[in-house]
Amino acid sequence: MTIGRIHSFESMGLVDGPGIRCVVFMQGCALRCAYCHNPDTWAFSGGTEMTPQELLKKIIRFKPYFKNNGGVTFSGGEPLMQPEFLRETLKLCKEAGIHTVIDTAGYGIKKYYDEILKNVDLVILDIKHVDNKGYENLVGQSKNGFDEFLESVQKANTKLWIRHVVVPGITASEEHIRKLAQIIKNIKNVEKIELLPYHTLGVEKYKRMGLDYKLTDVDSMDKGDIGKLEKILKEKIMEE
Numbered sequence: 001m002t003i004g005r006i007h008s009f010e011s012m013g014l015v016d017g018p019g020i021r022c023v024v025f026m027q028g029c030a031l032r033c034a035y036c037h038n039p040d041t042w043a044f045s046g047g048t049e050m051t052p053q054e055l056l057k058k059i060i061r062f063k064p065y066f067k068n069n070g071g072v073t074f075s076g077g078e079p080l081m082q083p084e085f086l087r088e089t090l091k092l093c094k095e096a097g098i099h100t101v102i103d104t105a106g107y108g109i110k111k112y113y114d115e116i117l118k119n120v121d122l123v124i125l126d127i128k129h130v131d132n133k134g135y136e137n138l139v140g141q142s143k144n145g146f147d148e149f150l151e152s153v154q155k156a157n158t159k160l161w162i163r164h165v166v167v168p169g170i171t172a173s174e175e176h177i178r179k180l181a182q183i184i185k186n187i188k189n190v191e192k193i194e195l196l197p198y199h200t201l202g203v204e205k206y207k208r209m210g211l212d213y214k215l216t217d218v219d220s221m222d223k224g225d226i227g228k229l230e231k232i233l234k235e236k237i238m239e240e
Contacts, residue, residue, distance in 0.1 A: 004085030005047035006055065007040065007077060011062050017101035017122060017161075019070030022062035024055065026086070029078040030107055032140040033128065034214040035165060037202025041077035052088040059098065071099030071121070080108025080116070080149070087112060090119035106149035107141065113149060117156035122191075124161045125153065129171060130179040138170065153189070160189045166221050166229060167198040177229045181236030193237075195230055197221035 005027035013021035025038065027047030040046070050058075059072050066072070072093060079086050079102050086102070093100050102116070103124040117123070128146070129135045135143040153160055162184055166172045177195075184190060198221040206213040 002052055002084050002088050003049050004052070004055065004082050004089070005044070006050050007038075007047045009058070009062075011065055013073060016073040016075065016103060017071065017124060018099070020066045021070050021073045021101070022059055022066055023073045023075055023103075024059070026074060026076040026079045026082055028081045029076055030081060030141065031078065031105055031128075033105075034138050034170075035167060035198055035202070037205065038077065039202070039206060039209060039211055044081070052085060052092055055089050056092045056096065059093065060096065063098075071101065073101040073103055073124075075103040078105060078107055080104050080106070080112075083109050083112035083116060087115050087119065090116065094119050104149070105139070106146040106153075108145075108149065110148050110152070113152035114156065117152060117158045120158065122159045122161065123153055124163060125150070126163045126165070127180065127183065128165075130176060130183060134171075150187070154187060157189050159191055160187065161192040161194070162187070162190055163194045163196055165196045165198055166226060167215070168218055168221055170218075172221065172225070172229070174229070174232055177232050178236050181233050184233075185237050185239075193233065195226050195233065197223050197226050 007025040007027045010023040013023040016023050025041060027041055028044035029042050090100055100120050101122045101124060102120050105126045105128060128139050132143040135141060164180055184193060200220055203213050
């Protein structure tokens with residue numbers, strides 16, 4: 001029997017894919033993103049154990065909220081780190097006619113990617129940085145894992161939304177955004193691109209958990225500056 005670990009649920013997600021979403025926060029993540037606002041999802045031993053069938057029953061209860069234009073989004077944590085459970089749950093959702101999204105940083109187990117991507121409607125992929133050194137500094141892992149998943153998503157031609165968190169002094173320079181544009185420019189199945197301003201809303205959670213927050217000296221990103229960077233990103237992507 002396949003068992004998964006679920007951290008929590010959100011019944012009215014409005015920024016987690018198209019329409020109103022039921023968001024399933026899955027437990028466990030191998031990354032340690034400096035700005036992560038869900039450090040309580042890191043441990044693979046936490047959360048509540050459920051079977052795919054039990055999770056589907058819970059998702060169906062939220063159907064009056066998301067109706068026909070929404071669906072369920074699997075977030076985390078890192079959903080790809082529970083591949084068998086994710087695969088089976090996606091299949092059940094597909095059979096039930098429920099639209100599915102994976103919100104991921106692209107770090108999982110490669111041999112499961114084809115089956116997972118065959119059964120999901122949309123992938124929201126968070127590009128953490130533009131090079132290997134940046135990945136190692138920001139999330140504690142090499143960029144190789146991300147590259148493997150991106151290759152699989154492109155091969156499967158799965159609908160793709162790209163997100164990138166803009167952190168002052170780390171990912172907010174014009175040069176950085178131009179490099180990001182070069183990565184995105186080569187991805188043919190991208191439907192939407194979002195630059196997300198870094199915020200400090202998760203700091204209090206770190207204090208409660210007794211964890212060190214790595215970006216204590218970094219202020220929230222000015223939303224006005226995001227607009228300028230979005231313009232640069234769009235222009236660079238559109239260049240011949």
